Each structure stands twice: as C-alpha cells, then as structure tokens.
Amino acid sequence: MADPLSVSSPRRILNLSKKRAVVSFPDPDDKANSFGIPGEHGPKPSEVYGFVGSISTVVATVIFLVWAYVPDRCLHSIGIFYYPSRYWAVAMPTYIMVTVLLALGFYLGLNLMATPPPTSLNTIFDEYSREPSSFVPSLKEEQPIEPISDIGVNHINDLMFNDVM
Secondary structure (H helix, E strand, O other), X not given: OOOOOEEEOOOOEEEOOOOOOEEEOOOOOOOOOOOOOOOOOOOOHHHXXXXXXXXXXXXXXXXHHHHHHOOHHHHHHOOOOOOOOOHHHHHHHHHHHHHHXXXXXXXXXXXXXXXXXXXXHHHOOOOOXXXXXXXXXXXOOOOOOOOOOOOOHHHHXXXXXXXXX
C-alpha cells in the first residue's frame, strides 16, 4: 500500500499505476491489514440487547406457562414449593390487557380534546400557511416554477364539486 496510486476498498486492494492493474485479496485472518475503523469489531449494543430481550421473553413465557398449567404435586416433586397463587395466572394478564385498553382510550381522548372543532378556521389556516402570490414571470419564453403556496379551499371545492364539461 505504499504506492500513492493504490485504492483501498473493504474487499480488495486495486493498484491503478500505469504499469499493470494488480488486484490482491488480503487474508481475512491478517489483523495487521484490517480495513475499517479500529474498535468496530464485535456485535453492536442494540443487537446484544435484542438478543438478551428475546431470550428473556422466551424464558419468562416458559416459566409462566409451567407455573400456570403444571399441577402442584408435579412442582413439589421437582423441589419447587414457593410460588404465587394461581389466581395471579389469570389476574395479571387480565390487568395488563385492561391497562393497555385504558391507555389507548386515554390517548384517543387526549387527541380528540386537542383537535379543533370542524367549524374552526384553525383546521384551514395556521401559522405555516402560505397564500398564493401574484407571480408574473419577466420573460415570456421561460416559465419558472411558481413559489410554493397552499391551495385555497374555494379552488379545491371548484375542482371537486363543479361539473366541468
């Protein structure tokens, strides 16, 4: 790589000198000739968190199903004597589902409260509205793009509801 006409890519080294194009593939086990940024090796933290989260979810689900469906005498025979009441096997999923439904209803209610009524002009105009300007191009030959603006409600109504024949 001492040649100034060498190009480095992640897969190969291409020599662009006038003599002859030489393509060489580096040894993947060679650490001295590694490409990329140092310290970028290994899994990313998001991958590790995702893996640990998925494994934890599977383990927790299996433990819950064993606790909920295996009879007491089988649990006692393998040495498990202390566990919560079976009432919670039904109550906790029910509480969680009711909490999620109430949260969704609360979120929907907040959005409906924040929405202006249909008769309000805030549904048509706001601080970011742009009125169309009277743009007249100076040259007859060139037709530049007009400045961006909002289309008026009366124009939309004319296009949608008037019979154009």
